[in-house]
Amino acid sequence: MRDFIQGLPKAELHLHIEGTLEPELLFKLAERNKVTLPYKSVEDAHKAYNFKDLQSFLNVYYARSQVLLTEQDFYDLTWAYLQRAHKQNVRHTEIFFDPQTHTERGVPFETVITGISSALKEAERTLNLSTGLILCFLRDLSAESAMKTLEQAVPYLDLIQSVGLDSAEVGNPPSKFVSVFDKARAVGLLTVAHAGEEGPPQYIWEALDLLKVSRIDHGVRCLEDEVLVERLKRDQVPLTVCPLSNIKLCVFESMKQHPIKKMLEKGLCATVNSDDPAYFGGYVNENYEGVVQALGLTQDQVVQLAKNSFVASFLSKDQKAKYIKEVEEYAKAPSPLPSVGEVDPQGRVRGR
Ligand code: HPA
Ligand code: ZN
Numbered sequence: 001m002r003d004f005i006q007g008l009p010k011a012e013l014h015l016h017i018e019g020t021l022e023p024e025l026l027f028k029l030a031e032r033n034k035v036t037l038p039y040k041s042v043e044d045a046h047k048a049y050n051f052k053d054l055q056s057f058l059n060v061y062y063a064r065s066q067v068l069l070t071e072q073d074f075y076d077l078t079w080a081y082l083q084r085a086h087k088q089n090v091r092h093t094e095i096f097f098d099p100q101t102h103t104e105r106g107v108p109f110e111t112v113i114t115g116i117s118s119a120l121k122e123a124e125r126t127l128n129l130s131t132g133l134i135l136c137f138l139r140d141l142s143a144e145s146a147m148k149t150l151e152q153a154v155p156y157l158d159l160i161q162s163v164g165l166d167s168a169e170v171g172n173p174p175s176k177f178v179s180v181f182d183k184a185r186a187v188g189l190l191t192v193a194h195a196g197e198e199g200p201p202q203y204i205w206e207a208l209d210l211l212k213v214s215r216i217d218h219g220v221r222c223l224e225d226e227v228l229v230e231r232l233k234r235d236q237v238p239l240t241v242c243p244l245s246n247i248k249l250c251v252f253e254s255m256k257q258h259p260i261k262k263m264l265e266k267g268l269c270a271t272v273n274s275d276d277p278a279y280f281g282g283y284v285n286e287n288y289e290g291v292v293q294a295l296g297l298t299q300d301q302v303v304q305l306a307k308n309s310f311v312a313s314f315l316s317k318d319q320k321a322k323y324i325k326e327v328e329e330y331a332k333a334p335s336p337l338p339s340v341g342e343v344d345p346q347g348r349v350r351g352r
Contacts, residue, residue, distance in 0.1 A: 004334055005288045005302065007348060009326045011092040011309035012085060012273050012284050014217050014240035016136070016166065017074075017116060018065045018098055019276025020081040029067040029076070037067075049279060054198050054249050055168055057279060065101050074115025082123040082131075084277075088285045089348045091323055092313055094132035095120075096164055099149055100141055109152040117159045128347035132314050134192060136164040137180065139172035146180045154187065161314050162190035164217065165207075169199040174206035181211040190214050190314060192240075197251060201225035208237065215240055215312055220251060222268075223259055233267045238312030242275035243287050255294035264301055271309045303331045 023045035030037045039045040051057040068074060078095070085093055095116075102112050113133075120131040135153055137146035153160060163184040165177060174181075174193055181191050193207040197218035204222055207213045208231070219239035222228050232239070243258050245251075252258050263270040272291065277283045282290065288305070291297055297305075310323040326346055335344070343349050 001292050001299070001302070002289055004299065005285050005292070007089060007334055008288075008302070008306050008330060009089055009091045009323060009346060009348065010284065010288075010306045011094075011271075011313050011315075011323070012090050013094050013215065013238075013271055013309060013312055014096070014242055014273035014275055015081070015093060016061075016096045016098065016276050017078055017081060018068070018101060019061060019280075020084075020278050021064055021068075021077060022080070022278045025077065025080060026064055026067055029069075029073050033067060033069045033073070035067050035069075038063075049248070049281075051249055051279075057249055057276070058167060061276065061279065062101055065098075066105060068102060069107060069111075071111050071115040071118075074112055075119045078116045078119035079122065081277075082119060082127060082129060084283055086123070086127045086129055087349055088283055090129065090284060091326070091347060092130045092132075092310065092315060092319075094134055094161065094314060096134045096136045096166065098136050098138060098166065099152070100138045100145060103149065103152070104141075109149075110156075113153075113156050113159060117156075128343065130315065130319070132161040133159055134162045134164045135160050135189075136166040137177065138167040139165050139176065139194075140168040143176055143180055146177060147183065150180055150184055150187075157187060157189070160189060162192055162214070164191075165193040165195075165211070166217070169194060169197055169203065173199070173203050174211050178210050185212065192217055194218055196221035197246075198249075201228050204228060204232075214238075214314070218242065218246075220246060220259055220263075223262065223266075229266060229268070232269075236269045236311075238269045238271060238308065239263065240273050240312070241270050242273050242280075243291050244277075244280040244282050245275035247290075248280045255290050258291060258295065260291050261295040261297055261301070264297075264304060269308050269312055270305065271312050272305050299331075303327060 023042045123129045192215045194217040195203040195207040215238040
C-alpha cells in the first residue's frame with residue numbers, strides 16, 4: 001500500500017507554510033539573518049517535539065517563525081515544501097500563511113506574500129503542480145487586528161483565494177470574526193476555518209452558519225453531535241483532517257483511536273493532510289500511511305480520500321474532473337513509478 005499511496009495523485013488542502021520549517025532550514029535562515037536560536041544543533045532542534053496540546057505546539061511554531069525576515073526566506077521556505085509535495089505526487093496544493101505572525105514583528109505584508117507567491121508560481125511553471133493561497137487570521141488576536149490584515153491584503157487579492165482562521169481555538173470562537181469574514185466575502189474571497197480540533201462542535205456550527213465557510217479545517221469533533229454530522233453529510237462540507245497532527249497534539253491518544261475511517265463510513269467528505277509536517281512527523285503520504293496502518297483502510301477508501309481531496313479543492317469544475325479522472329485511471333491500473341528523477345506524463349515522480 002505504501003507504493004500505491006506514493007503513486008496516487010492527490011491534493012493537499014490543510015498545510016501551514018510556517019509549519020514546514022524543517023530544523024535544517026531553520027538553522028540556515030538563523031545564520032543568514034543573524035538570529036540566535038535556543039538550540040545547540042539541528043539534532044537538538046529535532047528533539048523539541050513533545051507537545052501536550054495545541055498551545056504547547058504553537059509556542060514553538062511562533063518562536064521559530066522569527067527567523068523568517070526577507071522575501072528570499074519566504075521563497076525558500078515555500079519552495080522547499082513544494083519540492084517535497086511534488087515528490088509525493090501532490091498534484092494540487094492550497095497553502096495557509098499567517099501574515100500576523102510576521103507583520104507583528106515588523107516584517108511587511110508585501111515581503112511575506114511576494115516571497116510565498118513567487119515560489120507558488122515557480123511550482124506551477126516547473127513542477128506541474130497547481131496551487132492556491134489562503135490567508136489565515138490568528139484567532140487569539142483581536143478582530144480589529146484581523147480586519148487590519150484583510151485591508152493589507154486588498155492590493156494582493158489576485159494572489160489569494162480564501163481567508164482562514166487558525167491558532168488557539170478554545171475561547172476564540174468563529175463568532176468573534178463575523179464582520180471580518182463578511183468583509184472578506186464582500187471583496188470576493190472564499191472562507192474556511194479551523195473548527196472542532198480542540199474546540200466543541202458548536203464552533204463548527206458557527207463556522208458554517210456565521211462565517212459561511214466552504215470547508216472545515218480539522219472538524220474531527222463533529223462526531224460528538226449527530227445533527228451536525230447529518231448537516232455536514234447533507235451538504236458534503238469537506239473536512240480537512242490531519243491525522244499525525246491530531247496524535248502529536250493529543251486530540252486522540254493513538255492513531256488506532258483516530259475517527260477518519262468512521263468519518264468516511266458515515267459518508268462525510270474527509271480528506272487527509274499534513275498540517276505542520278516539519279513538526280508532526282510526516283508529510284501527506286506519511287499521513288495516509290499512518291491511517292492505513294492503524295485503521296486498516298481499504299484501497300477503495302484510500303482512493304476515496306484522494307478523490308475527496310480534489311472535490312474539496314477550490315479548483316474549477318473542469319480541473320477537478322481532470323484530476324479525478326487521473327485518480328480513477330491510477331486506481332484501475334496503478335502504473336509503475338517513473339525512474340528516479342524522471343516525471344511521467346501525469347506529472348508523477350518517484351520519491352518520498
Ligand atoms: N491548529 C490551529 N492553528 C494552527 C495549527 C493547527 O493545527 N497549525 C498551525 N496553526
Ligand atoms: Zn491547521
